[in-house]
Amino acid sequence: GAGVSQSPRYKVAKRGQDVALRCDPISGHVSLFWYQQALGQGPEFLTYFQNEAQLDKSGLPSDRFFAERPEGSVSTLKIQRTQQEDSAVYLCASSLSEYQPQHFGDGTRLSIL
């Protein structure tokens, strides 16, 4: 596609439920990043993939957060047993290589009730 695509755009879940957020990067982009953006704040790094390898997951807030990119293209961010503090916009970005600028998707706005 022409850009990074994320789905769903909006997700409402009850506290304690599990959610899965999807990212389709730009075709051919090797690097993929997940960010969490709280209201009124800048994006904060969660995790990074180079192809299918998760090279850095130091930004994941807890072991309830899990990300995968099994075939080196589409990535899924999963949050288990959601809490209210997980409410945020989750942004995905991809880049052609680790030395190229990142291109962002529109994000998934997650609201935990």
Next chain:
Amino acid sequence: GENVEQHPSTLSVQEGDSAVIKCTYSDSASNYFPWYKQELGKRPQLIIDIRSNVGEKKDQRIAVTLNKTAKHFSLHITETQPEDSAVYFCAASRAGGYQKVTFGTGTKLQVIP
């Protein structure tokens, strides 16, 4: 880790005036500094970036300056237009390895017609 501070948090200018947003970073190893524009509910879009081997870069009405010694970098927008109204984020990263990007907290720019 890297820490990026951004000022001001809000900025109002009259159409046609200039706007300046300033950022500081803490990690002297950072060498790549992108700027993103984010409209309400939209994805962050890269508007300009600068690498540490360059002191200034200009693209039409937008310019960025970098002072490596002081660890300061700034965004300058001249002849502002209403469509420049958005939140602007500065960011810093080490371009080697991969671009784990640390964002500032954002500046909400309002251009008054």
